[in-house]
Amino acid sequence: MAALILLAFFLLLTSAITYFGYRVYSRPGRVQERLNEEGTVVTLGEPEPTREGELLVRIIQQVGAAVPVSPADVSETRRYLIAGGFRSDQAVTVFYGCKAIVCGVMLTSFLLLHLFAQNPMLRVGTLGFATYMGWQIPRMVLERLIKRRQERVRLSLPDALDLMVVCVEAGLGLDQAFVSVTRELQQTHKEISEEFGLVNLEMRAGKRRSEALHNLAERTGEDELHKLVSILIQADRFGTSISESLRTHADFLRIRRRQQAEERAGKVGVKLVFPIFFCILPAMLIVTAGPGILQIVKYLFPLMKQFSI
Numbered sequence: 001m002a003a004l005i006l007l008a009f010f011l012l013l014t015s016a017i018t019y020f021g022y023r024v025y026s027r028p029g030r031v032q033e034r035l036n037e038e039g040t041v042v043t044l045g046e047p048e049p050t051r052e053g054e055l056l057v058r059i060i061q062q063v064g065a066a067v068p069v070s071p072a073d074v075s076e077t078r079r080y081l082i083a084g085g086f087r088s089d090q091a092v093t094v095f096y097g098c099k100a101i102v103c104g105v106m107l108t109s110f111l112l113l114h115l116f117a118q119n120p121m122l123r124v125g126t127l128g129f130a131t132y133m134g135w136q137i138p139r140m141v142l143e144r145l146i147k148r149r150q151e152r153v154r155l156s157l158p159d160a161l162d163l164m165v166v167c168v169e170a171g172l173g174l175d176q177a178f179v180s181v182t183r184e185l186q187q188t189h190k191e192i193s194e195e196f197g198l199v200n201l202e203m204r205a206g207k208r209r210s211e212a213l214h215n216l217a218e219r220t221g222e223d224e225l226h227k228l229v230s231i232l233i234q235a236d237r238f239g240t241s242i243s244e245s246l247r248t249h250a251d252f253l254r255i256r257r258r259q260q261a262e263e264r265a266g267k268v269g270v271k272l273v274f275p276i277f278f279c280i281l282p283a284m285l286i287v288t289a290g291p292g293i294l295q296i297v298k299y300l301f302p303l304m305k306q307f308s309i
Contacts, residue, residue: 060098061090067099069096078092080142083146084142084145099134102137103131103134106130107130107134146221153195153224153225156188158250160181161228161247163181169243174232175203178196178200179200195216198215199215213229213232228249231246
């Protein structure tokens with residue numbers, strides 16, 4: 001029975017990899033070759049949603065719409081999704097649909113494993129654990145995506161500040177500087193470009209600059225952007241030099257990044273103690289002291305038996 005389960009899992013994994021490779025690599029590559037043969041220069045960007053993808057998203061959205069959720073949870077989930085870069089109106093329902101589907105898959109898998117479990121308490125415990133993990137896995141994945149996006153925003157912030165300094169010193173206002181940064185960093189730093197672009201759209205829609213900047217900090221949840229927003233609002237309020245404030249903050253971010261790298265390098269020695277002690281040191285002892293121990297066991301133990309007699 002275990003062999004059949006492993007075989008089914010292997011076939012399912014192979015089919016998934018084959019389908020993913022065909023949809024992402026093989027088929028777009030054939031289309032690109034055909035277009036190049038016709039003499040048309042094409043740049044493939046992000047893949048457009050296919051009919052299969054739209055159907056899958058529609059099914060997940062319908063499942064998520066059937067999940068009973070309180071308005072407070074919906075508001076918190078929307079805030080997390082916006083911090084992760086998902087700003088669509090259907091993002092919340094799709095997220096809850098993913099949670100419900102993953103929960104069902106986990107529950108079904110553990111129900112199949114219950115065929116081999118004899119203890120009723122173990123069955124109840126595994127069912128509860130499977131349901132909880134199936135409901136929490138999408139949330140953990142979303143938090144992981146948020147942390148990665150915040151890290152990319154934090155790493156791209158010094159370059160954006162340097163470009164803003166150049167724009168401000170060239171005679172542009174702060175609003176035009178945001179527009180220039182959005183346009184110039186669209187390819188290299190996509191996340192910070194999107195956030196600054198949203199600031200421009202909010203100011204064009206009629207919001208005050210301070211309110212748009214506060215929304216920028218709250219939307220991303222990054223501490224460095226909170227500090228930048230505070231600096232810009234104070235400089236605008238008290239009439240100080242914005243370019244000098246931005247340059248000082250950019251230098252501070254680079255110094256802090258270097259200090260964090262030095263801190264991580266200093267922790268490497270302590271973190272390597274446990275792998276060395278539990279993994280490398282036993283192997284070295286086996287290689288170096290193993291032959292000697294075998295010789296001792298081979299010759300010394302028979303002599304000890306003779307003396308004991």
